[in-house]
Amino acid sequence: MPAFSESLPSGDSAPDRVPARIWIGFGALCLGMFMAVLDIQVVATSLPTIRTALAIPADMMSWIQTAYLIAEVIAIPLTGLLTRALGMRVLFALAVGAFTLASIGCAASMGFASLVTARVAQGFFGGMLVPLVFSAVFLLFPFRLQGFATTIAGLLAVLAPTVGPVVGGWITQTTSWHWLFLINVAPGILACALGLALLAREAADRALLRTLDIAGLALLAICLASLQIGLKEAPQRGWLAAPVLALLAASVLAGAVFVRRMLVGTTPIIQLRTFRDRGFAIGCALSFILGMGLYGTVYLMPVFLAFVRGHGPLAIGMVMLVTGVTQFVTSPAAVALERRSDARLLTILGFALFGVGLAMSAFSTRETDYDGMFWPQVVRGGAIMLCLLPPTRLALGALPPEAVPDASGLFNLMRNLGGAIGIALIDTVIFGRSPVHAEALKQRLLAGDTAAADLVGLPADALHGAVTGPLDPAIEAFVRPLIEKAAMVQSINEAWLMLACCTFAGCALALLAPARSGRR
Structure with a gap:
């Protein structure tokens, strides 16, 4: 595929050394992704402060987050087509630049409407940054370095939600809420400049933009937005409430029509035929399960620490740092194993450990605090990279280069959908039980x-x-x-057990995946 001919050093013909500009350009991509993921959690910890400052009604406060997430899940599957049409370099500069401008717009908001509008823009362009990074792993690096590059990207992707409460809590307690968004400006400018200067120029096919399926895009937006809103409303209203059923039905109907359109269309927004690859299909299912566990953990711990233990945002963040520190300590071992072992066996090991870590939290009491949460976090933190690296290899490692951008978008979308559904199920357990x-x-x-x-x-x-x-x-x-x-x-203990059971199911699912060794 000519669009990536300058940047794809894959296979046995790959050069022995990767130029420094490639690593720095990849670092710029990772910085943009880290900002987008961090932004969600930083804002989440400070919603009451923003609500008070802008006089937002209490029942509308959650839309500050929901607007971002809905726009994000719509943008993720579009990333593959836009990468082919604009090239990785141009799309990244556009996405990170627009994300930075939207962050300034959030900080300058004077009311609910302007803030939600800016958050939609933030979520849409921020949603493109995660799949861009995971595409870059397979498009910029030879096979022997893909595990290391995936580790860097994966570590930042899962570390951002962990340190988010610390950063958000510190900003809220020491300065103005505006800085929750303004902290994106300097890194955004730096990432945009480095990306434009160092990422390879690609022979992109801009004619694809003229063939963009607007009707298909509208169906995708209706499907994902209805699903996201339905999942958000279900725990409070009830899963059988008329508005919830209407939203979920609209999502299913729009999704069915969208899938049919993608399968028969000549220029589909999403290459759904990629699911014919068994490794990719199973990798996406594992990404969905991991999303349930990751987002569920980041959601359950603050709920417990805030409502049971009475901790503030900064104290919550300090407790949750254990997971991030463990990831840093164990990631070199995960990289070494991923490069030398069967991805399927490592996936089973990772999901088994992660499930054990989730189950360990299911025996909390009203007095459980840092000490009681320490070892479950250590087990989960040590397992996360094994739940991310091998499934990424299973999903994307055997695909042809031209299929990677679309496949990466779908792979990351599944993790986000898993998180959304997982949180909805958690709320259902908490509110219902x-x-x-x-x-x-x-x-x-x-x-x-x-x-x-x-x-x-x-x-x-x-x-x-x-x-x-x-x-x-x-x-x-x-x-x-x-x-x-x-x-x-x-x-909450029952919610932990539910997540643990889903994660253990991932072990069984991994048995169906093709055996793909890290050796080449």
């Missing part, structure tokens, strides 16, 4: 169950009044929050 656990605890306390009293945090002799006479209103007001907190702990 907490009242059940609270009622059960209440009945056990009224029956004089000392184990229930210990679980809630009451001394055993405090049950006497509840058993022998009517419950005093003051006592009831004191006990109710304790019961609700204990019930939340139990429902």
